[in-house]
Amino acid sequence: MNRKKTRRVLWYQMNDSEAIIAYLEKMARRGWLLEKIHPCLTFRRIEPENLTYDVTYFSDASVFDPAPTEGQETYIDYCRAAGWELAAVNGPMQIFYSRLANPTPIETDERLKLTAIRKTMRKTTVLSYALLLVSMSLGLYSNLQSFSSSPLSAVSRNSSFCLLLLNLIMTLVLLYFLLDHWLWCFRSQRSVERGGSCVRPSTRPRLIATGLILVMGALMILSFGADFLQPAMRPVILWAFGATTVLYALLFLTISLLKKYGRSRSMVIGGYIGIALLTTLVFTGLTVKLALSGAAERAPALVYTDSHGYDWDLYRDKMPVTLEMMGYSITEADHCSYKAESRQSLLASYHSYEQWVYASHSTLPNLSYTVTVIRWNRLREICWEKLTDSAAVQYHLDTLIPADCKKADPAPWGAKEACFNGNAYLLLYDDRIVTINAGWDLTDKQVELLRETVIEK
Amino acid sequence: MAREKYRTLTEQMFYILLCLGRECCGVDIMEQVRSMTQGRVVIGPGTLYSLLESFRSEGFIRETQVDGRRRSYQITSTGRELLKTEKERLFKQVEDYQRFYEEEPT
Numbered sequence: 001m002n003r004k005k006t007r008r009v010l011w012y013q014m015n016d017s018e019a020i021i022a023y024l025e026k027m028a029r030r031g032w033l034l035e036k037i038h039p040c041l042t043f044r045r046i047e048p049e050n051l052t053y054d055v056t057y058f059s060d061a062s063v064f065d066p067a068p069t070e071g072q073e074t075y076i077d078y079c080r081a082a083g084w085e086l087a088a089v090n091g092p093m094q095i096f097y098s099r100l101a102n103p104t105p106i107e108t109d110e111r112l113k114l115t116a117i118r119k120t121m122r123k124t125t126v127l128s129y130a131l132l133l134v135s136m137s138l139g140l141y142s143n144l145q146s147f148s149s150s151p152l153s154a155v156s157r158n159s160s161f162c163l164l165l166l167n168l169i170m171t172l173v174l175l176y177f178l179l180d181h182w183l184w185c186f187r188s189q190r191s192v193e194r195g196g197s198c199v200r201p202s203t204r205p206r207l208i209a210t211g212l213i214l215v216m217g218a219l220m221i222l223s224f225g226a227d228f229l230q231p232a233m234r235p236v237i238l239w240a241f242g243a244t245t246v247l248y249a250l251l252f253l254t255i256s257l258l259k260k261y262g263r264s265r266s267m268v269i270g271g272y273i274g275i276a277l278l279t280t281l282v283f284t285g286l287t288v289k290l291a292l293s294g295a296a297e298r299a300p301a302l303v304y305t306d307s308h309g310y311d312w313d314l315y316r317d318k319m320p321v322t323l324e325m326m327g328y329s330i331t332e333a334d335h336c337s338y339k340a341e342s343r344q345s346l347l348a349s350y351h352s353y354e355q356w357v358y359a360s361h362s363t364l365p366n367l368s369y370t371v372t373v374i375r376w377n378r379l380r381e382i383c384w385e386k387l388t389d390s391a392a393v394q395y396h397l398d399t400l401i402p403a404d405c406k407k408a409d410p411a412p413w414g415a416k417e418a419c420f421n422g423n424a425y426l427l428l429y430d431d432r433i434v435t436i437n438a439g440w441d442l443t444d445k446q447v448e449l450l451r452e453t454v455i456e457k
Numbered sequence: 458m459a460r461e462k463y464r465t466l467t468e469q470m471f472y473i474l475l476c477l478g479r480e481c482c483g484v485d486i487m488e489q490v491r492s493m494t495q496g497r498v499v500i501g502p503g504t505l506y507s508l509l510e511s512f513r514s515e516g517f518i519r520e521t522q523v524d525g526r527r528r529s530y531q532i533t534s535t536g537r538e539l540l541k542t543e544k545e546r547l548f549k550q551v552e553d554y555q556r557f558y559e560e561e562p563t
Contacts, residue, residue, distance in 0.1 A: 056503050071510070074483070074526050078502035081484045104487070108501035109469055109508075116507065 006032060008041045011210060013177075014093060014125050015117050015184070016201045017055035024053040024087075024095070033097070037090040038063075051097045054084065054106045059119035063091030064268040066259040079106055092120040110197045114188050117198065126181060133174040140167040151383040152372040152433065156343050156350030158223035159237075166216045173209045180206065226345070239290060243283045250275055304335045304358055312358040315339040319353045320453045323367050326446050335359045348374045353454075365439025369454060373432045384428050387435075388419055412447050413455070429455070463515070466543045469500050473508055474540045477532040480521050483509055512536065 008027075012019045024034055028051035032043035056079075061072050068076065068089060076086050076094070083103045084096040096106060107113040143164040147154045154160045180202060188198040228237050254275045258268045300313035317340035323330060330336050335358040342351045354368040374380040388405060405419035405426050417428040423441060427434040434455050436442075442450070463470070472490040481489065486509075487500050500508075509530065512518045517536035522529040532540070 070526070071506075074528065075503065075506045077526055078484055078487070078506050082487060082502040084502065104499050104501050106501045106503040108499060109467065109504040112504055112507045116503075 002045075004045050006043050006045075008043070010037070010041050011207060012203065013201055013206050015057075015121055015181075016203055016206070018200055019203045020055050020095075021053045024097075025051060028053075028097070034087040034095060037088045037093060037095065049099070051099060052103055053087070054096050054098070054103075056094045056096065056106050057116045057120040058092050058094055059116050059123065061089075061092045062265055063124070064255070064259075064265045064272065065091065066262045066264070066268065082106070092124065110192045114185075114192050114198050118185055121181060126178065129174050129177055133171065133178065136167050136170045136174060140164070140171050143167055148386050148389070151386040152348070152350060152370060152435075155374060155379060155383060156345050156348045156372060158226045158345040159220070161345065161347060162216075162220045162223040166220050169212060169216050173213055176209060177206070223345075235290070239287070243287075247276075247279050247283065250279055300337075306335075306358060306360055308360075313337065314358070317353075319355060321353075321367075321369070321450055323355055323357075323364060325449060325453075326367070328364060330357075330364065333359060334362045334364055336364075347376060347379060348372055367438055369434065369436045369450070371432055371434050371454060375431055380428075380431075380433065383433060384417070387426055387433065412444070414451055415455075427455070463517075463539060465546070466539070468498050469504060470508060470512075471540070471543055472498050473500065473505070474512070474517065474532055474536055477518050477530050477536070480529050480531040482522075482527055482529045484527065 010020070012023070027034070027043055028046070029048055031046055031048040033046045033051070034041060034053075035044050036042035056075075058072050058075055061069055072089070072094075079086070079096050083100040084098045084106060087095045087097045089095070107116075143154075143160075146160070147164060154164070184199065184201050191197065191199050224237050224241070228234055251272060254271050255268060258271045263271070297313070301316040302314050304312045304314050306312065312335070314335060314337040317338050319338050319340055322338065323336075337354070337356050337358065339354045339356075340352070342349070344350075350370065350372045352368070352370045354366075356366045356368070357364040372383075374383060405421040405424065408418040408420040408425070410416060410418035410427070413425070413427050415427040415429055415434075419426040423438045425434075425436040425438075427436070432455075436450065438446075466474070469490075472493065473486055476486050476489045476493070483505065487502065487505055490498055490500050509518070513520065513530070515535075516533055517539055518530045519533050520528055521531050
């Protein structure tokens with residue numbers, strides 16, 4: 001097949017000019033000439049030839065410029081006079097090629113070259129990495145908080161756990177990128193002061209770090225895919241993907257249109273920030289509305305409206321132990337809901353059961369319990385530590401168990417460890433963690449029933 | 458008074474200022490310096506652009522003509538002073554060299 005164009009991803013760091021040049025010259029020998037840098041490298045078919053490439057940095061230019069600035073045009077004219085043709089430009093990054101055998105290098109003063117690269121990197125890559133680092137660190141903090149308050153929920157959702165891992169790895173990789181750039185600046189400065197040239201950036205570790213981010217990104221998408229198989233998660237995931245896609249598409253379109261109609265740099269930046277803020281506000285509002293509407297919840301068997309006019313969703317799921325089995329008598333007038341939920345992740349399987357009584361006149365207690373099977377010992381221990389760490393949170397949101405539980409005798413439960421607070425129990429077994437929330441003091445017979453039907457099943 | 462970074466001129470800075478003793482279009486400086494130094498000093502186009510912008514903002518050169526994107530420049534009195542100081546520094550170096558070897562017993 002004789003294609004006229006081909007597209008490639010630019011894997012190299014912006015200041016790794018030597019690696020970029022080597023790659024572009026290899027492409028030219030294969031018959032491909034670069035004609036566009038953004039959003040990916042675009043090549044057009046030429047006769048295979050030995051071209052010489054050079055990458056330069058025009059720090060006063062910006063990706064928000066609708067066209068090359070006047071100064072940039074003059075720069076390009078000077079390069080043309082020296083035998084260099086502009087292949088492509090994206091903001092401050094300019095790539096030239098020459099058909100001359102030994103063209104004069106575009107930069108012949110290493111000190112000026114280093115200054116231009118540093119200034120460009122500070123305005124582009126370093127700034128975006130720093131902002132991303134802040135965002136990822138906040139994300140990581142929020143993930144860790146969420147893990148502390150709901151450890152069982154976090155490990156039993158592929159997407160929650162992968163998001164935590166992704167944020168952690170991204171934070172570490174961004175820190176590495178920034179540190180590596182700072183080291184590169186320091187070493188280049190030292191080299192230039194001694195009359196040498198800018199040192200080569202560390203290409204291979206950077207490529208490995210980028211690969212790691214991509215692998216994590218792929219895992220993230222797979223984890224969303226796995227969660228998507230569970231009907232309850234579908235609206236949430238569809239919404240998250242849809243909103244993100246629309247946000248990026250809007251931003252891309254805004255910049256493209258404003259640049260196409262020749263608007264000034266400040267107008268393009270203003271449009272970009274305006275659209276980003278507006279869409280974020282709209283999406284946040286819609287997300288809150290979606291959450292409040294209960295669209296992400298599965299449909300109930302029936303809805304009960306109490307004497308105050310509040311609507312309650314009632315479920316009729318099968319539960320291994322119910323209040324009836326514990327000796328309570330339930331009537332229709334109690335408006336009882338039987339809700340069972342299960343989910344499975346790569347790390348854990350989680351089963352939650354709730355029997356709640358909604359009739360305001362009813363004196364019946366509520367009953368809820370969860371069983372989380374976590375086969376990885378260390379992870380189970382971490383979850384247990386989080387569940388029994390009263391300093392972290394007051395209540396664990398996924399189990400409604402108070403965090404300040406006291407040690408209890410595990411023998412009646414056949415558990416390794418047990419904690420309790422009032423009528424709430426936290427139980428640790430060899431492969432699972434069980435939580436029980438009963439609205440009354442459990443009798444020995446009821447404990448036995450729970451052991452047989454819920455815990456040891 | 459020249460700023461600290463121009464206390465010692467690089468060869469490229471020196472020859473650009475020397476070229477601009479006469480009005481000259483920016484794009485022609487590269488070739489002029491090459492022929493002036495018989496190819497010993499080569500100025501890349503990116504370096505030329507950066508230095509011209511830097512000299513202009515420091516007031517060492519001034520823009521004399523603008524014809525589309527072709528801009529011509531000429532050295533200013535501050536620039537001449539800078540060039541002269543550099544020449545004297547170089548002469549001093551040569552003098553020191555000669556004195557050292559002339560006084561050295563053979």
